[in-house]
Amino acid sequence: MANDDIDRANDFALKIGTVNGTGSASANSMLMQAIFRMGVPVSGKNVFPSNIQGLPTWYEIRVNKDGHLARTPDFDIMVAMNAQTYQRDIEEVASGGYVIYDSTRSLDEDLLRDDVTFLGIPFASLCVENFKGARVRILMKNIAYVGALAALLELDVDLIREMLGEKFAAKPKLIDSNMKAISLGYDYARENFECPLPVRMAPMDATSDSVILTGNAAAALGCVYAGATVGAWYPITPATSIMDAFKEFCGRFRKDPETGKNRFCVVQAEDELAAIGMVLGASWCGARAFTNTSGPGLSLMSEFLGLAYYAEVPAVVFDVQRTGPSTGMPTRTQQGDLFTVVYASHGDTKHIALFPADPEECFYFSVSAFDLAEHFQTPVFVVSDLDIGMNDWMVPRLKWDEGYTPDRGKVLTEEDLESVEEFHRYEDVDGDAIPYRTLPGVHPKGAYFTRGSGHDRYGRYTEDAEAYTDVVDRIARKIDGASAAVPEPEVRLAVDARFGLVTIGACRGAVLEALELLEADGIEISYMRVRGFPFPSGVGQFIDDHELTFVVEQNRDGQLLKLLTVEAGASKDKMTSVKYYGGFSLSAHHVVHGITETLEKAGRRPAGKA
Amino acid sequence: MANDDIDRANDFALKIGTVNGTGSASANSMLMQAIFRMGVPVSGKNVFPSNIQGLPTWYEIRVNKDGHLARTPDFDIMVAMNAQTYQRDIEEVASGGYVIYDSTRSLDEDLLRDDVTFLGIPFASLCVENFKGARVRILMKNIAYVGALAALLELDVDLIREMLGEKFAAKPKLIDSNMKAISLGYDYARENFECPLPVRMAPMDATSDSVILTGNAAAALGCVYAGATVGAWYPITPATSIMDAFKEFCGRFRKDPETGKNRFCVVQAEDELAAIGMVLGASWCGARAFTNTSGPGLSLMSEFLGLAYYAEVPAVVFDVQRTGPSTGMPTRTQQGDLFTVVYASHGDTKHIALFPADPEECFYFSVSAFDLAEHFQTPVFVVSDLDIGMNDWMVPRLKWDEGYTPDRGKVLTEEDLESVEEFHRYEDVDGDAIPYRTLPGVHPKGAYFTRGSGHDRYGRYTEDAEAYTDVVDRIARKIDGASAAVPEPEVRLAVDARFGLVTIGACRGAVLEALELLEADGIEISYMRVRGFPFPSGVGQFIDDHELTFVVEQNRDGQLLKLLTVEAGASKDKMTSVKYYGGFSLSAHHVVHGITETLEKAGRRPAGKA
Amino acid sequence: MTYITKPAVRHPSLEENALGLTCRDYEGAMSTLCAGCGHDSVTAAITQAFFELDIPPHRAAKLSGIGCSSKTPAYFISESHGFNAVHGRMPSIATGANAANRDLVYIGISGDGDSLSIGLGQLCHAIRRNVNMLYVLENNGVYGLTKGQFSASADVGTLSKRGEVNRLGPIDPMSLALTLGATFVARSFSGDKQQLVPILKAGLTHRGFAIVDVISPCVTFNDHEGSTKSYAHTRMHNYEVVQTDFVPLMTEITAGQDREGATAVTMHDGSTVVFRSVAEDYDPTDREGALGFLHASQVSGEVATGLLYLEESGEEMHSFENTVDRPLVEVPFGDLCPGSAALEDLQKEWR
Amino acid sequence: MTYITKPAVRHPSLEENALGLTCRDYEGAMSTLCAGCGHDSVTAAITQAFFELDIPPHRAAKLSGIGCSSKTPAYFISESHGFNAVHGRMPSIATGANAANRDLVYIGISGDGDSLSIGLGQLCHAIRRNVNMLYVLENNGVYGLTKGQFSASADVGTLSKRGEVNRLGPIDPMSLALTLGATFVARSFSGDKQQLVPILKAGLTHRGFAIVDVISPCVTFNDHEGSTKSYAHTRMHNYEVVQTDFVPLMTEITAGQDREGATAVTMHDGSTVVFRSVAEDYDPTDREGALGFLHASQVSGEVATGLLYLEESGEEMHSFENTVDRPLVEVPFGDLCPGSAALEDLQKEWR
Numbered sequence A, B: 001m002a003n004d005d006i007d008r009a010n011d012f013a014l015k016i017g018t019v020n021g022t023g024s025a026s027a028n029s030m031l032m033q034a035i036f037r038m039g040v041p042v043s044g045k046n047v048f049p050s051n052i053q054g055l056p057t058w059y060e061i062r063v064n065k066d067g068h069l070a071r072t073p074d075f076d077i078m079v080a081m082n083a084q085t086y087q088r089d090i091e092e093v094a095s096g097g098y099v100i101y102d103s104t105r106s107l108d109e110d111l112l113r114d115d116v117t118f119l120g121i122p123f124a125s126l127c128v129e130n131f132k133g134a135r136v137r138i139l140m141k142n143i144a145y146v147g148a149l150a151a152l153l154e155l156d157v158d159l160i161r162e163m164l165g166e167k168f169a170a171k172p173k174l175i176d177s178n179m180k181a182i183s184l185g186y187d188y189a190r191e192n193f194e195c196p197l198p199v200r201m202a203p204m205d206a207t208s209d210s211v212i213l214t215g216n217a218a219a220a221l222g223c224v225y226a227g228a229t230v231g232a233w234y235p236i237t238p239a240t241s242i243m244d245a246f247k248e249f250c251g252r253f254r255k256d257p258e259t260g261k262n263r264f265c266v267v268q269a270e271d272e273l274a275a276i277g278m279v280l281g282a283s284w285c286g287a288r289a290f291t292n293t294s295g296p297g298l299s300l301m302s303e304f305l306g307l308a309y310y311a312e313v314p315a316v317v318f319d320v321q322r323t324g325p326s327t328g329m330p331t332r333t334q335q336g337d338l339f340t341v342v343y344a345s346h347g348d349t350k351h352i353a354l355f356p357a358d359p360e361e362c363f364y365f366s367v368s369a370f371d372l373a374e375h376f377q378t379p380v381f382v383v384s385d386l387d388i389g390m391n392d393w394m395v396p397r398l399k400w401d402e403g404y405t406p407d408r409g410k411v412l413t414e415e416d417l418e419s420v421e422e423f424h425r426y427e428d429v430d431g432d433a434i435p436y437r438t439l440p441g442v443h444p445k446g447a448y449f450t451r452g453s454g455h456d457r458y459g460r461y462t463e464d465a466e467a468y469t470d471v472v473d474r475i476a477r478k479i480d481g482a483s484a485a486v487p488e489p490e491v492r493l494a495v496d497a498r499f500g501l502v503t504i505g506a507c508r509g510a511v512l513e514a515l516e517l518l519e520a521d522g523i524e525i526s527y528m529r530v531r532g533f534p535f536p537s538g539v540g541q542f543i544d545d546h547e548l549t550f551v552v553e554q555n556r557d558g559q560l561l562k563l564l565t566v567e568a569g570a571s572k573d574k575m576t577s578v579k580y581y582g583g584f585s586l587s588a589h590h591v592v593h594g595i596t597e598t599l600e601k602a603g604r605r606p607a608g609k610a
Numbered sequence C, D: 001m002t003y004i005t006k007p008a009v010r011h012p013s014l015e016e017n018a019l020g021l022t023c024r025d026y027e028g029a030m031s032t033l034c035a036g037c038g039h040d041s042v043t044a045a046i047t048q049a050f051f052e053l054d055i056p057p058h059r060a061a062k063l064s065g066i067g068c069s070s071k072t073p074a075y076f077i078s079e080s081h082g083f084n085a086v087h088g089r090m091p092s093i094a095t096g097a098n099a100a101n102r103d104l105v106y107i108g109i110s111g112d113g114d115s116l117s118i119g120l121g122q123l124c125h126a127i128r129r130n131v132n133m134l135y136v137l138e139n140n141g142v143y144g145l146t147k148g149q150f151s152a153s154a155d156v157g158t159l160s161k162r163g164e165v166n167r168l169g170p171i172d173p174m175s176l177a178l179t180l181g182a183t184f185v186a187r188s189f190s191g192d193k194q195q196l197v198p199i200l201k202a203g204l205t206h207r208g209f210a211i212v213d214v215i216s217p218c219v220t221f222n223d224h225e226g227s228t229k230s231y232a233h234t235r236m237h238n239y240e241v242v243q244t245d246f247v248p249l250m251t252e253i254t255a256g257q258d259r260e261g262a263t264a265v266t267m268h269d270g271s272t273v274v275f276r277s278v279a280e281d282y283d284p285t286d287r288e289g290a291l292g293f294l295h296a297s298q299v300s301g302e303v304a305t306g307l308l309y310l311e312e313s314g315e316e317m318h319s320f321e322n323t324v325d326r327p328l329v330e331v332p333f334g335d336l337c338p339g340s341a342a343l344e345d346l347q348k349e350w351r
Ligand SMILES: Cc1ncc(C[n+]2csc(CCOP(=O)(O)OP(=O)(O)O)c2C)c(N)n1
Pocket: B234, B235, B236, B237, B272, B296, B297, B300, B327, C066, C067, C068, C069, C070, C087, C110, C111, C112, C113, C114, C115, C138, C140, C142, C143, C144, C145, C146, C151, C218
């Protein structure tokens, strides 16, 4: 972007390189929030190490008036606060861009580039002169670069001061020092450089109906609104903040006014095997229960997930994906768990899964997950990832339908049980493959034995081939039936397009941006994003309807493409993979590049429509 | 079979219904062994409950001069020793067949059938008259029905007496009582019925180059011959007898002659997570190590399997499949773990697997598994099932090539390390995607850090996208490379056949028998049995070469068909599923029925060749 | 219910409890265990305990893992829900169930393999959380259902049926539980219904995690010479440390009963447990002492039985979690969902 | 090796060990832990111990699970193999490695989360098998790497950095180990190198499973007021029960050293461990006594440190398994494969 000469107001990307554990995080999100409050679409992505203190960490901010907020690797401005990473940070700046660095120590000759402008600001010495105490000085450096950016980008400083006021309302002393730090950076920039830079902010009104939110907070809020009462988990990045947020929200909304006691119970389990076990126990008793985990935890839950599937116990599992396999890169994103989720556990199994694209969907899908889990009496996965879960997203303000009543599924009440002749746990009474359920403690007639060993439609233990087959066949029908209940794919058909594109989850933003770029280039492509599994019937159709469909996903093995082949009846020869799995969020150029490359190879770079 | 009037010598099926824990097992295998020693092809299948004592259990013997030894559900003779199950046992006899029962108590009128002959023998009272002690009397009833069958089937009694002699060589008193019990049954039958029956034995010479063996014993023997020294496991049916046999063989072959100490170490782990962990630790140190498990254990191993895949640690895992999902039917067979095995663990993974069809292949594949695991530095699964693993199979005598030297893969010796400049654990030095390995304790230069977290080609920790991608891409190439190293499929092409059939594992016998029946019926079908994954290139080709291919497997979801679609490039529309998954071994009629039904539906019941 | 339950012919003679139920009403499906299996006697004792405590069958919840022992919940109280989980993971199911509905009477049945090998971690953490339940460990020193391998409770030198010798030291669930702060620790013998029933009743009444280690011989794989978990060996070395007597709330302790040298502990529901130490100055409320005693008796090869330790603090998982008294499953949706207005307010902070 | 190791400038001054190596040769990659993290001090002590014991770097094997603590094997002895396993499962890796090659010197590093929550079962069973290794538990009462949740070793009433209070009782690895029959049980403090180094040396020399619980403060998440695992609190309540002195084989105990009130235990390799009890009549060879003492000091809120229990029976996993003395990885294939003739014979029995 840095290269074109058009007005660069509200269209640029900014990256800040610091050291983790030095308090830059709050400065960075303040920066993002300020942009947001100026009414300009913005996204912030945290690129952090799997470590607590002392290693390089980055924060990437993209400002885009058209609302393209996916990650972009071309940075117009680099705030290089970490000498350890000067080299690569400076290399990453787009030609024509700017490097803001701490000029307290002068820059190595060989780091200099003549196609970028270097703006040195002596942050360290400024803070040493103006503040006391090592810790404070380090913290204030972060606030100071915010001040400098305010000047260079024409950020509304009053807004920032206002925000500082809100933030430290309780601690006036802190307000002063922060205000001072802002001014240090702001004034220095004003005095020494021509402000603003061509890349800059201009007030808009494009964010008034939006909020800033992480997917994990949104998912947790969904659990609260869905009426979930039991959460069992084991800490793991990047899933941890779901339970942290759940506890926080419950602290606000789930205290008994009289007693101050909790209308929820969060158990930090000893591991993920126990966490999912607790969820099954709670669901079996009739509570809405969930767990949050990531790849390694998911693997550990495999055995129990098969039990839940076969014994038909509801459960909601949030899988916030990170880069695998194994421990992999815990602080990088990926979409590598698709197979693990939908086929979790040994033997014949198939699980319902929802694939949110952003925090907004995390909230709504989280609520649906509980409805689906209880309706179909089976585990339901909400499959997000580190990018959605932990990054700051600008999303439309969340709405709650007061008319919502939870779908508790076919649960027999005490009255029902009084009236029924006999209750048979696994019988397909209604012909929809969904049996009736009872809860412990309700009625003697409701009693049955839940087991993962062979059982017949009456819930009795069996080793009989027919009785066994009868039940597993019904379960297969039941799960297939869910394809009509999971969220429909998001589809945007291009008129008579020969090409289609299918994607999933967090790829959304980058893909839509890429499609615009390609269209501008005369390449029209229809778009579909799957949002639930088992795939609704339309999914296979979409692929049949196009000459060639690009499947865009963030894993090495093209797991979505494979799933589409075997589970959506799509024919493999009509699909081609566009994959990125290096751990960063997907960006439009990955998609554009992948698609154009394929088209060129295939020698069919079309003039557009068929 | 019972219906046709042709000579029924050496072509019949026999079923014995008893109560488990009453000692019938040894009587039954003696019976089978006697038939085998008469030179006639025979198979024995144990149908037992997941319980220790007091429940119905069955033993099925099939005698077939043409060597068709798959299970058949049409029984010519039923030895009904368990009153609990008279009803269903008698129903199972093919019309024209025989029911041998204990006439001490007379049979219920309504159990009688006029299309079968009832041969009552007062086993109980005979034993009461002739033996003392409840336990002895119960045991001798079993021997007595063997005696009766000897008369009715014209089994060589002297042979049986000889076998009893061998068996109880140490305990002469037992010989006498057993001999007596044999005579009781034998004489009673001779005196009261016209012996032999039309279904009967006739000496042959079709077994002299064969042995009777279970797949689990064969697999264990393979471990001994491959030089495996460490076995770690957790008991689970039907995998347990692999380690039992391994310990037994090692007791014979692996004692240090001087000290009597063990040249092996078997650790009964606290669970399957620990078992696979121990295998990885031992393999990492350079031992050939293995574990044996079944579905539930496999699920528990998921996390560690991903570590082994990504950190490139060899491991051999025997998965003796049982009916899933979850605990399922522990004493019934199935092929439901295909997906779980090849995609085990979260993130992008793909594992090497071998699929033996019988105990013979269990032995040879077990040896290959260690070679492949060390060659490719990754887990290798030997995927058998309860039918192969626990039943008595007649297989060609096993051979051992004295020329065999284990393929330890690219392991640098002390000398190598002395001479190398630097050692980089994950570098693709030879361009075959297989890096070099070192073992702990050998040389300081060999030291490296094994981890499941992100690492670069040098074995260093990394969170860098390129460095990460570089390694996982190589691993993908490495595993794909194994498709050339796993056993080639077994193929029998029918001339110009329009139809193909692909199957796996224990389905073999039933499928080959079915193909003969179909051919006799004018339906020619080419046959392929896959024996290793990743699939060799020929596999997809076979499917392309046929108009329609039947995929025969023992699971509900058509896992093999799906794998062929996504991993062998086979097109789904050219395949159709023939599945049986009720827990019994597959029989020819399942296959014939499945195929003819499809053909009729498709309205293309061909006159044979195209 | 859809079990083949034993024909419940109601003997007019049969004694009825406060609910007007007979012990027959607390029975379950026909056992499929080996004739003579210790576990069946434990089942009988459990049936008795529930009957005598007047617990409504449907208010009980029966949980187990996998094993012969874990099959037994099917053999008692067919009118209560049962959950036969996966191997070694019953404690987590119980913890979650209890979190959701704290008002049910939870009984978990496990085996020594299920509890001390694959399930050891979960057992220890259920103890640590003091989950309110009765945990019965049917201890036979072997893996019965998988045909007799040694379990982690097998003593050093034990001979397996196949003649193998166990060299590894045993894990004693009692010392372990005491070390981990368990508040109710008892051991008994399947062959001693006299002792077992009151202990089970006390355990069911205890608020918190009550673990009862029941030596329950496996007649098929571990009842032979050379086994330290056989009927013979247990009868011989079983040493009752404290006699326990459970006195329900309603029956007051009358002067009639002799109470010399007896300690009485009042349970949270008002009923009483009366101990009489048989062993010299054994104090079932002294954790450290109990630990020492167990260690000593283990060394001397004795099987100390009785209610070995009791601490009726009443603190259990829900007190730690500060959960509302009403079972969470009964809290109406309206009290759980904050509604649209709250959502509006909340989002003001996210701008 | 392909680490960024610290520049190994060889100070001529630097002391050399019997192998002619300096302690620099026992260092590893640069630590990425927080400045001041207790774990780094433990790393330093380990480096020292290996150096002083003259262990050839490549004959050591370093194992760990997942956590900040589990990262540390990368920070010492870069010339030995390291295995950073999955969370809580290091003991099984160590067991398998040891089964395959019994001649290496195994050191496992774990954290309190890694050992006492997800890994509790494996830890207990490694103790039971008495796997010959040194197991260092870097105990900070929190999950450091996941940002400060309470671990199972957090004391009741501990305040988290976010102000939450821990209500659950702690699992004390020392009492647990003693209860499970551990043969080497010690506790120390990352801040006390004086005490830690000899204990580590004794642990490395012990034949069997040596567990050392090192209180190792997390400066970032658990070093504040209200934490019982902070530097301040540990310094204050750390109570050395026994002073331990490790005397290697070669240096004989000269009259010069004062030995009053000291017990000496000879290790299987001939070297000696000398105890001096600081606490009134504390006997580090009395398991029952040690258990009682620990329980008492836990109640009084003291952190008892030192080599708390030692039993040098020499019995370890391989004695139980009766494995050949030669490491299995070194047994030639010819001694492992029975060959074709044997196969022929064997099959005669299968007819
Ligand atoms: C994950 C898993 N591994 C192994 C098994 C096989 N298995 C079933 S029961 C059992 C042991 C039971 O022993 P115990 O708990 O002592 O019960 P018992 O039969 O002795 O009463 C095992 C290993 C299983 N069901 N699941």
